[in-house]
Amino acid sequence: MRAELGIGVAPVEWRHATTRDIDSIAALHADSWRRNYRGAYSDAFLDGDVLADRLAVWTDRLTSAQRQNHCTIVAECDGGVVGFAHTIFEHDPTWSALLDNLHVTHELKGHGIGTRLMAETAQTVIERAPSSGMYLWVLEGNIAAQAFYAARGGICTGHESSEPPGGGTVTGHRYVWPDPSVLFGHKWL
Amino acid sequence: MTQNALVLGGGGALGISWEVGLLAGLLEEGIDTTEAQLIVGTSAGSVVGTQIAIGESLVELLAEQVAPDDGRIGALIAGSEPAATLQLFTRWAGIEEVTPEVRREIGEMALGAKTVSEPSWVEYFEGRLDGKAWPDRDLRITAVDCDSGDFRIWDRQSGVNLARAVASSCAVPGLFPAVTVDGRRYTDGGVRSGTSTDLAKGFDSVLIVAPIGARSEGIDPLLGRQARQEASALRAAGSRVELVFPDAGSLEAIGLNRMDASRRGLSAEAGMAQGRTLAARLAESWAKAAAA
Numbered sequence: 441m442r443a444e445l446g447i448g449v450a451p452v453e454w455r456h457a458t459t460r461d462i463d464s465i466a467a468l469h470a471d472s473w474r475r476n477y478r479g480a481y482s483d484a485f486l487d488g489d490v491l492a493d494r495l496a497v498w499t500d501r502l503t504s505a506q507r508q509n510h511c512t513i514v515a516e517c518d519g520g521v522v523g524f525a526h527t528i529f530e531h532d533p534t535w536s537a538l539l540d541n542l543h544v545t546h547e548l549k550g551h552g553i554g555t556r557l558m559a560e561t562a563q564t565v566i567e568r569a570p571s572s573g574m575y576l577w578v579l580e581g582n583i584a585a586q587a588f589y590a591a592r593g594g595i596c597t598g599h600e601s602s603e604p605p606g607g608g609t610v611t612g613h614r615y616v617w618p619d620p621s622v623l624f625g626h627k628w629l
Numbered sequence: 630m631t632q633n634a635l636v637l638g639g640g641g642a643l644g645i646s647w648e649v650g651l652l653a654g655l656l657e658e659g660i661d662t663t664e665a666q667l668i669v670g671t672s673a674g675s676v677v678g679t680q681i682a683i684g685e686s687l688v689e690l691l692a693e694q695v696a697p698d699d700g701r702i703g704a705l706i707a708g709s710e711p712a713a714t715l716q717l718f719t720r721w722a723g724i725e726e727v728t729p730e731v732r733r734e735i736g737e738m739a740l741g742a743k744t745v746s747e748p749s750w751v752e753y754f755e756g757r758l759d760g761k762a763w764p765d766r767d768l769r770i771t772a773v774d775c776d777s778g779d780f781r782i783w784d785r786q787s788g789v790n791l792a793r794a795v796a797s798s799c800a801v802p803g804l805f806p807a808v809t810v811d812g813r814r815y816t817d818g819g820v821r822s823g824t825s826t827d828l829a830k831g832f833d834s835v836l837i838v839a840p841i842g843a844r845s846e847g848i849d850p851l852l853g854r855q856a857r858q859e860a861s862a863l864r865a866a867g868s869r870v871e872l873v874f875p876d877a878g879s880l881e882a883i884g885l886n887r888m889d890a891s892r893r894g895l896s897a898e899a900g901m902a903q904g905r906t907l908a909a910r911l912a913e914s915w916a917k918a919a920a921a
Contacts, residue, residue, distance in 0.1 A: 583653045583657045583691060583901075584653070586688040587695055588695060590688055590689065590692035591695045596688075
C-alpha cells in the first residue's frame with residue numbers, strides 16, 4: 441500500500457499484517473484496552489491477563505487457516521506498528537463486514553491514522569464484495585468514539601449487551617455504513 | 630424536588646466546540662447535564678443549549694464539531710470588516726461596568742457595522758436547528774435591544790421563532806447583523822453579560838460554562854468579572870454553583886481567534902479532557918440535586 445501521511449518526519453506505511461506483527465499488535469491492543477476500556481472491562485482482567493489474552497487471539501488470527509475470511513491492516517511508522525484495523529468479512533447477514541478492532545497508539549491520536557485505517561478497511565471490504573456494508577460496535581460510555589464514527593457517516597442502529605473478556609456485562613452501540621465508500625476518496629483524506 | 634440549572638455562556642465558534650466537548654466529557658463520567666431543569670444560553674451557549682433542549686444528543690453535537698469544517702462560519706464572517714470589529718471590541722473591552730447606556734452604545738455600533746445580510750444570518754440558524762420549534766422545557770436565550778439597550782430574554786412564551794431567537798443571541802456586535810423581532814433589532818446577549826447567570830436564581834445547583842473570562846486581554850477581564858460576580862450572588866442566595874472557564878489546555882486549543890473553525894475539533898477534545906476532570910468535583914453537587 442501507499443506510504444503517505446507523515447507523522448513529524450517519518451512517513452506512515454499502510455499494509456496487511458503478517459505473523460511478524462503478532463507481538464506489536466497484541467501489545468498495542470492491550471495498551472489501548474487498558475487506557476480506554478477501564479470501567480467497562482474488569483480491572484482484574486485489564487491489570488492481569490489482557491496481554492496474554494490478546495497474544496493468544498492475534499497468534500490465532502494471523503496464523504489461522506481461515507485468514508481469507510478476515511483481514512488486518514496496520515499503520516507502520518518508524519519501524520513500529522502505530523495502529524491497526526481488523527475486519528471480519530460477511531460477518532452478519534444484515535450488517536455485513538464487522539470492523540472488529542480499530543486502535544491507534546495513544547501518543548499519535550488525532551493525526552488521522554484511525555480515519556485512514558477506516559478508509560483502507562472500507563476499500564478492502566468493497567473490493568471483495570462491492571455491495572457489502574460495514575459495521576462496528578462502540579462501548580456505550582465512549583462518547584468520543586461514537587462522535588468520531590457519527591462524524592464519518594456511521595449510523596447508530598441499536599445497542600446490545602454482551603459479556604466482555606474477563607467477565608461482566610457491557611453495552612455496545614452498533615454503528616453501520618450501508619455504503620462504506622463514504623469513508624474513502626473523501627474530504628477526510 | 631431540587632433543581633439543576635445549566636448556564637452556557639458566549640464564546641464564538643470555538644466556544645461552542647469547547648462547551649460541547651466539556652459536556653460530553655462530563656457525560657462520559659456519568660454526569661448528564663442535558664437533563665437540567667433550566668438551560669440559559671447566551672450567544673454560543675444559546676446554540677448548544679437549544680440543540681440540547683430540542684433533543685439532539687451530545688454524540689450528535691460532538692460529531693458536528695469533529696467533522697471537517699463546511700466553511701459556512703468563515704463565509705458569514707467574511708461579510709464583516711476586521712478593522713471595524715476590532716474597534717468595537719476595543720471599546721467593549723474598555724467598559725468598566727455594563728449599564729443600559731453602554732449597551733445602547735455597543736448596540737448603535739452593531740447597527741452601523743458592515744456584516745453579512747440579516748436573512749443569510751438567520752437562514753444559517755434555521756438550517757442548523759432544522760426548522761425546529763421551541764421545546765417544551767425551560768430554555769432561556771439572551772439578547773440585547775440595540776436601540777434601547779434593554780436586556781431581552783427569549784423563551785417559548787415570547788412568540789419569537791426559535792432560530793431567530795438564537796440568531797439574535799449569537800449576533801456578535803461588529804461581526805454579525807442585528808436580528809429583527811417585532812420591528813426591534815437585537816444583538817448578542819453577551820453585550821449584557823457573557824453568562825447572565827442571574828436567570829438561574831433560586832436553582833439548587835448551577836453549572837456555569839463560560840468560554841470567555843480566563844484570559845487577561847480583550848473582553849475576557851470584563852466577562853470573567855461578570856461571571857464571578859453572578860456566581861457569588863447565587864452562592865449568597867443559597868445555590869451550589871460551579872463556574873468553569875477554559876483551563877490551560879483548553880485555552881491553548883482554542884487559541885486567540887474564537888472564530889477559527891479549523892480548531893473546532895481540537896477545542897472540543899480539550900473541552901472533553903477538561904470535562905472528564907471536572908466530573909469528580911461536580912458529581913457531588915449535581916448528583917445530590919438530581920437525587921434529592
